[in-house]
Amino acid sequence: MPTGYGYVLPDENGWSRYLHFQSAWVVVFTGLLYTIFGFLTGHFRQNLLPGGADLSWRPLSRSIAHHLRFQPSNEAEAWSYNVLQRLAYLFVIFILFPLVIWTGLAMSPAFVAAFPATVNVLGGQQSARTLHFFVALALVLFLLVHIGMVWFAGFRSRMRAMITGRAAGPRPSMYRGCT
Amino acid sequence: MNKVSRRRLITTGIAAVAGVSGLGAAAHIAQKYGLVPPDHGGIYGLGETLTYASERLLGRHSLAREFSRSQISKPPFPNEIEPPTDEFKRLQAGGFADWWLSVNGMVARPASFSLNQLKSYPSHTQITMLQCEEGWSYIAEWIGVPLSHVLDNVGVLPQARYVVYFSIEPDTWDSIDMADAFHPQTLLTYGMNGDELPVGHGGPLRLRLPRQLGYKNVKFITHLTVTDSLKGFGKGLGSAAPEGGYAWYAGI
Numbered sequence: 001m002p003t004g005y006g007y008v009l010p011d012e013n014g015w016s017r018y019l020h021f022q023s024a025w026v027v028v029f030t031g032l033l034y035t036i037f038g039f040l041t042g043h044f045r046q047n048l049l050p051g052g053a054d055l056s057w058r059p060l061s062r063s064i065a066h067h068l069r070f071q072p073s074n075e076a077e078a079w080s081y082n083v084l085q086r087l088a089y090l091f092v093i094f095i096l097f098p099l100v101i102w103t104g105l106a107m108s109p110a111f112v113a114a115f116p117a118t119v120n121v122l123g124g125q126q127s128a129r130t131l132h133f134f135v136a137l138a139l140v141l142f143l144l145v146h147i148g149m150v151w152f153a154g155f156r157s158r159m160r161a162m163i164t165g166r167a168a169g170p171r172p173s174m175y176r177g178c179t
Numbered sequence: 180m181n182k183v184s185r186r187r188l189i190t191t192g193i194a195a196v197a198g199v200s201g202l203g204a205a206a207h208i209a210q211k212y213g214l215v216p217p218d219h220g221g222i223y224g225l226g227e228t229l230t231y232a233s234e235r236l237l238g239r240h241s242l243a244r245e246f247s248r249s250q251i252s253k254p255p256f257p258n259e260i261e262p263p264t265d266e267f268k269r270l271q272a273g274g275f276a277d278w279w280l281s282v283n284g285m286v287a288r289p290a291s292f293s294l295n296q297l298k299s300y301p302s303h304t305q306i307t308m309l310q311c312e313e314g315w316s317y318i319a320e321w322i323g324v325p326l327s328h329v330l331d332n333v334g335v336l337p338q339a340r341y342v343v344y345f346s347i348e349p350d351t352w353d354s355i356d357m358a359d360a361f362h363p364q365t366l367l368t369y370g371m372n373g374d375e376l377p378v379g380h381g382g383p384l385r386l387r388l389p390r391q392l393g394y395k396n397v398k399f400i401t402h403l404t405v406t407d408s409l410k411g412f413g414k415g416l417g418s419a420a421p422e423g424g425y426a427w428y429a430g431i
Binding site: 021022114 | 242312389
């Protein structure tokens with residue numbers, strides 16, 4: 001394939017495609033397990049679904065302003081997610097990941113032979129490719145911001161909380177995840 | 180050792196044995212139903228096997244999308260090809276009148292077909308997309324004889340599992356399973372967009388396989404071998420593609 005630039009990278013498409021699809025299977029299997037258990041255990045409903053009151057403009061804008069000023073999170077947040085976190089996680093779990101898998105499969109000539117609608121509604125393989133690229137970019141952006149926020153909130157304590165499910169300090173009794 | 184831990188040990192043991200034999204049985208069944216690709220070894224083998232097996236289970240007989248005449252790409256993009264060999268130049272000078280396709284292996288009647296013979300068989304026309312793993316694609320009308328017609332002509336033996344196809348270009352060969360070999364859209368293509376198949380697109384004879392990516396659609400086909408095992412071909416990975424780092428199955 002001729003390119004618009006002089007230097008052509010050596011062909012690394014073979015092993016990178018193997019790695020890509022192997023990783024895709026990891027995403028599909030862990031994603032399935034996570035989603036099934038997220039529903040069964042009520043994790044999505046209890047921890048990720050924002051309370052109705054949190055979704056009105058005032059608490060939302062307060063939370064956004066809070067983040068934009070890089071103010072440290074309050075103690076209660078160590079035990080739960082704030083409304084922006086919840087929305088971001090739900091978006092990643094239920095929009096970005098399904099979309100990245102779908103747009104990826106829509107590029108497979110064998111898959112679209114079996115399920116033509118998966119590519120037709122996207123407007124063709126090349127549109128699927130563009131979407132796949134930007135959704136992947138969005139996921140990378142989420143990862144970077146996510147790690148940045150963990151760092152900002154205290155890397156050691158946050159990692160400990162993620163792994164053990166326990167945070168330092170007392171657990172607030174009636175905490176609903178709003179700041 | 181107290182009772183509880185012994186019980187736990189036994190249950191764990193039984194679960195482990197069940198798990199391992201379950202995996203073994205799954206591998207055996209997958210092998211039996213042709214769901215294991217030849218390049219199933221190595222660190223990427225598991226993903227490759229899952230991909231190939233899933234695609235085969237989801238749609239062994241599904242047809243690739245066909246497009247309307249107005250959707251044909253203008254102009255179709257030919258990828259770079261290696262400089263032709265002297266033999267190819269000689270055949271080209273003679274208008275490919277001496278181009279032959281030989282078929283042997285697990286067939287009842289090994290045979291050779293001239294290009295004109297292939298063209299005399301009922302032709303099949305399809306407007307399908309050729310997709311390259313590099314990211315580009317084009318839609319063209321492909322004219323040729325279904326591979327199944329040639330295979331029926333030579334009589335494939337029941338134990339055959341793969342068709343290996345060779346290009347006139349040195350070290351260029353690949354193989355497909357019987358699901359693809361007898362698929363109605365798998366063509367030995369000699370024409371494109373109402374004309375002869377240009378050399379840049381693999382003329383005079385290219386294997387067209389619209390459910391797999393471009394690199395599986397080998398150009399300048401001169402020879403087919405029908406076989407039940409790919410072990411004796413190259414490194415036994417099913418094609419020159421895995422030897423160059425590419426997957427044997429290119430349906431994704």
